[in-house]
Amino acid sequence: MAVDTQERPAPTASKEGATAEQDSRFQRYRIRTGMFAWMMHRLTGVGLVVYLIIHIWGLTALTDPETFNALIAKYHSPIFKVGEFALLVAVAYHAMNGLRIVLIDFLGWSPNQKKLFWTLGAVTAVIILVGGWPSIYSLGEWILGPGSMPTLFL
Amino acid sequence: MAASTSNALNWFLHRITGTFLIFMLITHFWVQHYDHQAASVTHEVVTEQGAMPDYPEEAKEGVRARFGPDAEATPYQVVMQRLADPVYAVLWKGFNILFLIVALHHGFYGLNNVMTDYIRDPMGRLIARSLSWTVALGLLIIGMYSVITAGWG
Numbered sequence: 001m002a003v004d005t006q007e008r009p010a011p012t013a014s015k016e017g018a019t020a021e022q023d024s025r026f027q028r029y030r031i032r033t034g035m036f037a038w039m040m041h042r043l044t045g046v047g048l049v050v051y052l053i054i055h056i057w058g059l060t061a062l063t064d065p066e067t068f069n070a071l072i073a074k075y076h077s078p079i080f081k082v083g084e085f086a087l088l089v090a091v092a093y094h095a096m097n098g099l100r101i102v103l104i105d106f107l108g109w110s111p112n113q114k115k116l117f118w119t120l121g122a123v124t125a126v127i128i129l130v131g132g133w134p135s136i137y138s139l140g141e142w143i144l145g146p147g148s149m150p151t152l153f154l
Numbered sequence: 155m156a157a158s159t160s161n162a163l164n165w166f167l168h169r170i171t172g173t174f175l176i177f178m179l180i181t182h183f184w185v186q187h188y189d190h191q192a193a194s195v196t197h198e199v200v201t202e203q204g205a206m207p208d209y210p211e212e213a214k215e216g217v218r219a220r221f222g223p224d225a226e227a228t229p230y231q232v233v234m235q236r237l238a239d240p241v242y243a244v245l246w247k248g249f250n251i252l253f254l255i256v257a258l259h260h261g262f263y264g265l266n267n268v269m270t271d272y273i274r275d276p277m278g279r280l281i282a283r284s285l286s287w288t289v290a291l292g293l294l295i296i297g298m299y300s301v302i303t304a305g306w307g
Contacts, residue, residue, distance in 0.1 A: 042268055049261040053289070056254070056297045062237075062304045065230040069206065072229035076207045078200050091179065098172045105169060131183070142200040 033117070041097050044090040051087060078142055085135040089128055096124040164263055171260040178253050185236075191216045192232060238305030250301045254294065262290040 031039075061067040074080070100120050104113065133152065140149040185192045190212040209217075209227040216235050217227045225231055236246045269282045 045261075045264045046268060049265050052257060052261050053293060056293045056300075059300050060296055062230075062233070062300045065228070068230045068233070069228050073206050076200060076205075081200055095172075095176050095179065099176065102169045102173055134187070138200045 037097055037117070041094060041101075044094040047090055048094060051090075078139065081135050081139050081142075085132050085139075088132050088135070092124050092127040092131070096120045096127070168260060168263050171256045171263075174256050175260055178249075178256065181249070182253065192235065234305050237301075243305065247301050247304075251298055254297045254301070258290045258294055258297075262286055 058071060061071045075084075097120070100116060103116065104110075110116070137149050137151075141147075190210045192213065206228060209232060213232050213235075214227040217225050217231045220235055220239070221231060237243055239246070265286055266283055269286070270279060273279050273282055
């Protein structure tokens, strides 16, 4: 994969020295938009695997009604509302960036890829705001008191 | 040769499972959090510790229709509308098992990609790979057990 690093800035630079400083396997990468998107994809991906493990483990409570009810009651406490929103952000980002990767892999690189990037970014923002509104609303009601949040779409 | 073929297949499957997951997650999120017959009212449910969430009329009616006029709309009963349904349970359990397999493959293949990037030692890679897929297999078994036996009692 072609990634510009500070040690290997651009194709125009001389080829000597490109491998000179390979003593450390941790290269310092230039963080551009695409690189940032890739790093976030990994971070959210690992986070979602951790969540998946906890989620499947928690659902063993389905074998007993009392345990399951207690578990769900716990999920409705404020701290889990924050977690619920963070989960939506991670899932929406990972899904939309993943969709972009799949489109580029299967349809090929296109000169319109920047347009695709920002379009999917806008779609992600809409998913987070619309899908996350119930969580934001309930947290607002809890922090600011009942009736203090506008009941948009709810 | 065999290894590279399986890597290409897994790479391809990662794209396919990812695409599938988008549609399955939309269904999952809708049913769990937004549909009124299935979900607790999301915007009313910041509850103090241990308090049971409230459900809308649709959910209460659904539970009473299936489990009798005295049945209460607890989280368990609301989920059992689907998982203990005489007609749709098989469909929902099938969906959940497929969802489980697809999510585990996607998640743990991705996790292995990340680990392979940071673990250089072949032995370390082998250990990390075996360990992570063992965890995935364990989760598959307990996940399938939870889904299949739900509503049997």
